[in-house]
Amino acid sequence: MNWVLARRRVVNAVSKILMGVATAVGVFFLLWIMWTTLRFGIAGMHWDLFIKDTPPPGTDSFGLRNAFAGSLILLGLSLLIGVPVGLMAGTWLAEYGFHSRTANTVRFINDIMLSAPSIEIGLFAYAIMVDPMKHFSALAGSVALAILMIPIIVRTTDEMLSLVGNDMREAAIALGAPNSVVITRVTWRAARAGILTGILIGLARITGETAPLLFTALNNQYFTTNVLHPIANIPVVIFQFALSPYTNWQQMAWAAAFITVLFVLVLSILARWLVDRVQVQK
Amino acid sequence: MSSSNAAARIETGSAPACPAGGGKTWRLSGDILFHTAARIAAFIAVAVLFATVIAITADSWMAIKSFGVWRFLKSSEWNPVTQTFGAFPFIIGTLVSSAIAMALAVPVSFGTAVFIAEIAPSWIRRPVAGAIELLAAIPSIVYGLWGLIVFAPIFAQIEPWISQTLGEIPGIGLLFQGPPMGIGMLAAGIVLAIMILPYISSIMRDVFMAVPSSLRESAYAMGCTTWEVAWKIMLPYTRTAVIGAMFLGLGRALGETMAVTFVIGNSDMISSSLLMPGATIPSVLANEFTEATTRLYLSSLIYLGLILIAVTLVVRFLAVLLIRRLGSREGAST
Numbered sequence: 001m002n003w004v005l006a007r008r009r010v011v012n013a014v015s016k017i018l019m020g021v022a023t024a025v026g027v028f029f030l031l032w033i034m035w036t037t038l039r040f041g042i043a044g045m046h047w048d049l050f051i052k053d054t055p056p057p058g059t060d061s062f063g064l065r066n067a068f069a070g071s072l073i074l075l076g077l078s079l080l081i082g083v084p085v086g087l088m089a090g091t092w093l094a095e096y097g098f099h100s101r102t103a104n105t106v107r108f109i110n111d112i113m114l115s116a117p118s119i120e121i122g123l124f125a126y127a128i129m130v131d132p133m134k135h136f137s138a139l140a141g142s143v144a145l146a147i148l149m150i151p152i153i154v155r156t157t158d159e160m161l162s163l164v165g166n167d168m169r170e171a172a173i174a175l176g177a178p179n180s181v182v183i184t185r186v187t188w189r190a191a192r193a194g195i196l197t198g199i200l201i202g203l204a205r206i207t208g209e210t211a212p213l214l215f216t217a218l219n220n221q222y223f224t225t226n227v228l229h230p231i232a233n234i235p236v237v238i239f240q241f242a243l244s245p246y247t248n249w250q251q252m253a254w255a256a257a258f259i260t261v262l263f264v265l266v267l268s269i270l271a272r273w274l275v276d277r278v279q280v281q282k
Numbered sequence: 283m284s285s286s287n288a289a290a291r292i293e294t295g296s297a298p299a300c301p302a303g304g305g306k307t308w309r310l311s312g313d314i315l316f317h318t319a320a321r322i323a324a325f326i327a328v329a330v331l332f333a334t335v336i337a338i339t340a341d342s343w344m345a346i347k348s349f350g351v352w353r354f355l356k357s358s359e360w361n362p363v364t365q366t367f368g369a370f371p372f373i374i375g376t377l378v379s380s381a382i383a384m385a386l387a388v389p390v391s392f393g394t395a396v397f398i399a400e401i402a403p404s405w406i407r408r409p410v411a412g413a414i415e416l417l418a419a420i421p422s423i424v425y426g427l428w429g430l431i432v433f434a435p436i437f438a439q440i441e442p443w444i445s446q447t448l449g450e451i452p453g454i455g456l457l458f459q460g461p462p463m464g465i466g467m468l469a470a471g472i473v474l475a476i477m478i479l480p481y482i483s484s485i486m487r488d489v490f491m492a493v494p495s496s497l498r499e500s501a502y503a504m505g506c507t508t509w510e511v512a513w514k515i516m517l518p519y520t521r522t523a524v525i526g527a528m529f530l531g532l533g534r535a536l537g538e539t540m541a542v543t544f545v546i547g548n549s550d551m552i553s554s555s556l557l558m559p560g561a562t563i564p565s566v567l568a569n570e571f572t573e574a575t576t577r578l579y580l581s582s583l584i585y586l587g588l589i590l591i592a593v594t595l596v597v598r599f600l601a602v603l604l605i606r607r608l609g610s611r612e613g614a615s616t
Binding site for chain 2: 008009011012015016018020021022023025026027029030032033036037040084085086087088089091092093095096097105106108109110112113115116117118119120121123124126127128131147150151154178179180183184204207208209210211214215218235238239242243250253254257260261264265268272
């Protein structure tokens with residue numbers, strides 16, 4: 001009898017330790033990756049990164065201006081495409097669709113899209129935009145990134161709007177406000193922190209996306225703001241520079257990675273802070 | 283909550299007709315416009331999934347016609363010079379690297395999830411959970427960079443030791459032999475495991491925390507240890523969602539591109555050793571897409587993408603289905 005008890009105790013103790021170790025492993029890798037990015041990133045920092053364009057191979061100068069500008073253009077365009085579609089689709093689910101069969105199907109498919117491999121979306125953007133237009137373009141890249149962020153915005157908008165109390169809607173309707181006014185002036189406002197969180201998370205997700213851009217925006221050695229042409233962007237520059245034999249290119253890859261991680265972290269922390277605020281209000 | 287929301291809306295849905303006067307028609311048409319826009323947006327969000335499959339099938343049509351389905355799947359010749367293409371090495375590479383990732387990530391995720399949900403004192407719970415979730419926020423290109431420049435050289439020093447220990451075991455020893463290069467199938471699997479860990483563990487943690495406390499507490503009252511509660515009470519109760527979480531992680535691993543491209547070594551040879559380089563469908567796409575000179579080459583690459591989509595779609599479908607199942611059961615019981 002005592003043997004059984006002892007064995008159960010030992011199994012319990014060992015498993016608890018192993019679970020602690022498992023958690024430590026995850027945290028360890030996080031810290032390791034963060035630390036390397038910080039160390040190499042700071043070492044690669046240079047003022048020229050922000051004022052000069054990417055140098056041609058073989059020279060020892062620094063510069064990422066065109067890539068930063070390109071990435072900002074890509075992200076801005078993706079927001080321009082992704083936010084209206086995501087917001088309206090989420091609104092339809094929460095305010096018109098409810099739990100009808102159609103709405104639940106839309107939610108299901110949206111959840112499937114939520115974990116779509118980004119390379120698949122890149123191929124799609126290539127097929128519908130680059131192939132017919134005969135050349136790579138920033139616009140195609142933005143479409144791919146927007147498609148990646150839409151499911152996130154749809155889901156958070158849907159969830160956050162469902163949290164808004166019905167008394168507010170009823171009060172607005174009682175005042176004679178039509179549906180669209182109730183939604184835009186009352187429920188959107190009540191849920192705005194939550195909806196913004198979804199947009200921030202979506203933006204964080206697409207910030208470092210590289211695979212879809214390889215098939216769409218590609219890269220450009222020069223500074224451009226023309227969205228119908230290939231455009232330089234940070235992720236693809238990291239990819240190409242990291243695999244190059246030149247030390248200054250590799251340093252620039254680390255510097256770019258560091259700035260990307262920093263940007264994503266700020267977005268994530270901002271999103272979390274907003275979520276906490278939403279929960280406090282409830 | 284939401285269904286009462288629906289009821290309220292249905293009751294009052296015809297309310298906009300109330301206000302009288304000239305503004306009424308404008309308001310109503312604005313209303314219809316808004317509703318239509320919302321409907322179109324929802325339609326777009328859904329249609330993309332089908333459009334993806336259709337567009338990619340159309341673009342790979344040329345390769346499908348030239349190589350067929352079965353022949354393309356089992357042919358291991360990938361030769362741009364002779365324009366013959368086969369998917370076999372990349373399918374194997376994708377499956378093997380994902381299998382390694384799952385074998386490593388699932389137990390670690392389970393441990394992490396139980397630790398956070400059940401063992402950790404409350405002051406440590408939030409920061410640790412946040413740290414694990416941050417792993418998901420790091421872009422995959424950074425994983426790749428870290429994997430290639432930091433992890434691979436260190437791993438290359440561990441590999442001889444792996445060959446000497448695991449490599450000596452008869453049978454499976456074959457899997458762990460070869461020159462220590464740092465990059466290869468095993469390295470890719472390890473990096474993938476770190477990447478999918480947060481996805482699997484955060485869902486497991488959420489469902490473990492949602493296990494009714496009456497269930498858990500009665501088990502403790504019967505004298506169960508923490509391990510027994512986790513393994514015999516929480517896990518069986520949340521089984522479908524846990525399997526769903528695993529499928530979600532698998533879907534991520536199968537489609538992951540950048541991190542794998544950096545560390546897998548990119549070779550279209552099939553090797554019996556996990557220490558040797560390989561290639562996956564996403565990695566070959568990332569590497570060769572811009573180099574594809576002929577229409578058939580490009581079409582064959584897109585055909586590889588089609589195969590990947592077919593597989594991940596099934597995996598993702600199962601993941602969403604299984605994770606949702608637990609939620610609906612819970613809803614029914616309360």
